[in-house]
Amino acid sequence: MLTEVIATRYVTPLREGGSLPGIVEADDFGTYVMKFTGAGQGRKTLVAEVICGELGRRLGLRVPRLVAMDLDPVIGLGEPDQEVQELLKASGGLNLGMDFLPGSIGFDPLAYEVGPAEAGEVVWFDALINNVDRSWRNPNMMVWHGDLWLIDHGATMIWHHNWPTAASASAKPYNASDHALARFRPDLAAAAAKLAPLVTEELLTEVAAQVPDVWLADEPGFDSTDALRRAYVDALLPRAATVHERIVLEAPTEDRPSQAPGWLKERLKPAPHATRPATPSGAKKDQQQDGGAK
Template sequence: MTATRYVTPLREGGSLPGVVEADDLGTYVVKFRGAGQGPKALVAEVVAGELARGLGLPVPELVVVDLDPVVARAEPDEEVQELLKASAGANLGMDFLPGSLGYDPVAHPVDATLASRVLCFDAFVENVDRSWRNPNLLMWHGGVWLIDHGATLYFHHNWPRAAAVVHRPYRADDHVLRSYARQTAAAGDWLTATLTPELLTGALAAVPDEWLAAFDFDTADEARAAYLGHLTARAAAPGDWLPA
């Protein structure tokens, strides 16, 4: 789909995402490829987000939003203008949840099964950004929704060392749902049974080629094979990284 109008910036995060309208009449929170985090953050967003959705966890729909820099002409903010001009082509859109609220762990108890599954999922993708300081969770229509997975898969920031960290344990001490996650053993069994090669392959297939070919590898297929190899090896050793 194609962006038709930039509505407003969201200044909560350093990447300066924005609310954008598209030609399918939908409204999306868009993260731009020209932001400081670069395409790797978008790759992590898609892979982790689509894995979570495939596992049945509540994640808003993710789409690829094509941006023509001409959209920047109507934006008075120079910082936003520069970001839009640097983000021509494919960008990441997440379905906008109107009226959603930030998650408060005291005000919003989470079911033990869901909390445990989210914690185990975050352990698999090594999500370092689901703490009480920055939950990256929204409350919408009475339920909790997972957002912002750009900080996952951080092995891909150093591919020469990626194989050495396949078995790296996950530190859950600071996880925002830790106090509610009282069924991690059952959730771990569920996760390892559900993390199939087909699920991993499908999540990687959702990443645009131009993001994958932008770094480290000669082709997008080579990049997908490297991600698949790492994630498959990690999925095969849950005892090394699942929280107790």
Template structure:
């Protein structure tokens, strides 16, 4: 299970995010960037953030710790901004938080060159999860204590918004590529061949199961076409298995420069 914390103070909204995430303080005295299930993207953005983040961590990439964050109605009602209060009231209960990295710097490809091996690992991972949200316009990378941290995976795994219903649809979905030509690390000649050789064998059913096991049941209950949360978890496993066995030429971009 993910570590669970309880919100003690709403600190400030992060208005550059479309879903209005926020920095909150919790009962462990830690600070977290929280995404709320009451936002427009709903709980599936939290699921994508969780599954992609934990898979990335399992592949050896740096991802800030993820926790579930309980939000009490009293804190929601105490927020004077009406827009924020409505969001918080719609999010009472369990949300998803990411450890706040104080003093971290947004990634600047001019100031912080990346070697081709690390670039390849990150680009390969983004191709795997269908992440188009790591462009030069919006890198979603932080530099902290000399390491490059991956953040903001809520727009990944879009197949869960329209689950494939048969084997043919599953294979078609798993072969789908995303356009990563604008990837912020494309300029660093990412070594995708080396990344694929190293990382693909690590995307096992066990690794996917470990990530999806962390999804709270309440975020999976009632998913159309599925009888139980575990059925949804198995669907994630099946999709990733099909993704890894698909020809790489279908979904892995050629970005080396």
């Protein structure tokens, strides 16, 4: 399982994303971006974050460290924003934390060059996990200390929202034409040769074991959390061997709606966050920069 820490202070919300994550301090003296079980996207978003984030890290990609964060809703009582209070009240228990990357900046393909080898590995990885949310419109990557870091894997493995179709859905091609790194001539053959042999049954089983049981419980069609973990292994293992043959790279579109299916686009749609009252000058330090998740 993930390392477990206890949230000790809610610092500030990050309003760029639809799930309203927040910067939180923990009892290990770390600072994390917390994603909440009570957010509208649901616990499957957190499952996807864990499986894909932990898989990416084991494949040598830069993903912020993940932890399970135990949240006492009483932390939110002093938060003046009613929306944040309600989110914290709905998220008691285990939530997901990812290392906050202080001073990081959002990836800009016009300002940061990525080599074909690294671009190929990221595109291949996104094809493996069927990431529909790393386009030029919304790269979900950060640059920290001069390196590229991958964040926000909640919109991946979309087949786990409809398990009866998982086998057919996981076998489909991956259109990378609008991928944020498509312009950098990704070397997909080299990426497949390097990464595909690493995606073994043992590795995927280890990664799936990191997901807390409470996020997997009571899934329709499965009689145990272990059976559900096995379903993730069965979906990803055969895909790793051949997905590079089914990656589509064409001219990027200038303006095309998300490739995600309609039911998932509703989950990804930003929530209508309430407007926080203006803070008097000097009453509160400037809001921290989003360094780990949207």
